[in-house]
Amino acid sequence: MASKDPQARRMTMEVGFEDYNPFAEPTPTVTASKPPTQPAVMKPTEEPPVYSLARAQETSGAAGDLLRRQEELERKAAELDRREREMQSVRASGGRRNNWPPLPGRFPVRPCFYHDIAVDIPVEYQKTVKNMYYLWMFHTGTLLANLAGSLAWFSVDPTRRVDLGLAVLWFLLLTPCSFVCWYRPIYGAFKNNSSFSFFVFFFVFVWQLGVYAMQSAGIPGWGTCGWLSALMCLKTSPAASALLMAVAALFTALVVASLVMFMQVHAEYRTTGASFQKAQQELAADIMANKTVRASTDAETTRGDFRERI
Structure with missing residues (x-):
């Protein structure tokens, strides 16, 4: 219904004309949004880890x-x-009996050592001790081959009787000495975790390496069929020289194998916790455990007490 007051109608027209701006942007029309038909789903902030092949x-x-x-x-x-x-069966049978060297029952000489790697040596060191035993067998076989080579050289050159005699001596002497002086110490070292036995082995085996090097050289007159001896025999008999070269190759292989085993034993030694101080303590304990030393010590102590009383 139109207003009947002309003044009010005029004021309304003036206000509307002043507020009208043809360049102004149209006011957006707000319409009511429809309610969502699907339920709201929250997106995770982190992606789950991908299970990769690696x-x-x-x-x-x-x-x-x-x-x-x-x-x-x-x-x-x-x-x-x-x-x-x-061990229980051994105790029940009255103790362990020596079984090395394996000799016939009717042989006049009895075995001197008990040797059983599977029983005495811990599992983690059995392979190393077996390799050392094989090395000793290789050492013995090489000395036997050296004896055969010296005999062949003597057969073509009778002046080499000194080499033949020394070859016999080296075989008879170095075979048992090597077993007692460096194989048994390393056997006992791994068996008892003995620092003193380790140092005995290292000391003797270093000298053994030097002996192997001289034997592979084959200096004439020393009783070894090395490279120099093989070259000297080449002028007399090529066949004997070939045998001497084969023996020289065995000595060279023995040097290499011994060096490899020395490094392997040293690596195992570092894992056992052995040391020079423990070796000294073990040596002192062994000396004091000796009956003769202990008896002499007790006698000296008794004399000292008697003198003090006097």
Whole structure:
């Protein structure tokens, strides 16, 4: 309904004309939004980790490592059980009997040592001790081959009787001495975790390496068929020279194998916790445990007490 007051109608027209701006942007029309038909879903802030092939391989590798460790522990436990049963059977039979060298029952000389790597040596060191035993056997075979080479050289050159005699001496002397002086110490070192036995082995085996080097050289007159002896025999008999070269090659291989085993034993020695101080303590304990030394010490103590009383 129109207003009847003309003044009011005029004021309304003036206000509307002043507020009108043809260049102004149209006012947006606000319409009521429709309610959502789907439920609201929140998006995660972090993406889940992708299960890659590398991670699967790492997991399988860790599982395989655990299985290997478990198998090794089971093997060690079985080995310990077997050794315990063997020790019990040995005690029941009245003690261990020496079994090395393996000699016939009717032989007048009895075995001197007890040798059983599977019983005496811990599982983790058995392979090293076996390799050292094989090295000693290789050493013995090389000395025997040296004896055969010296005999062949003497057969074509009778002036080499000194070399033949020394070759016989080296075979008869170095075979048992090498077993007693460096194989038995390393056997006892791993058996008893003895620092003193380790140092005895290192001291003797270093000299043994030097002897092997001189034997491979084959200096004439020393009783060894090395490279120099083979070259000297080449003028007399090529066949004998070939045999001497084969013996020289055995001595050279013996040097290399001994050096490799020395490094391996030294690496194992560093894992046992042995030291020079422990070796000194073991030596002192062995000396004091000797009955003769202990008797002399007690006698000296008794004399000292008697003098003090006087």
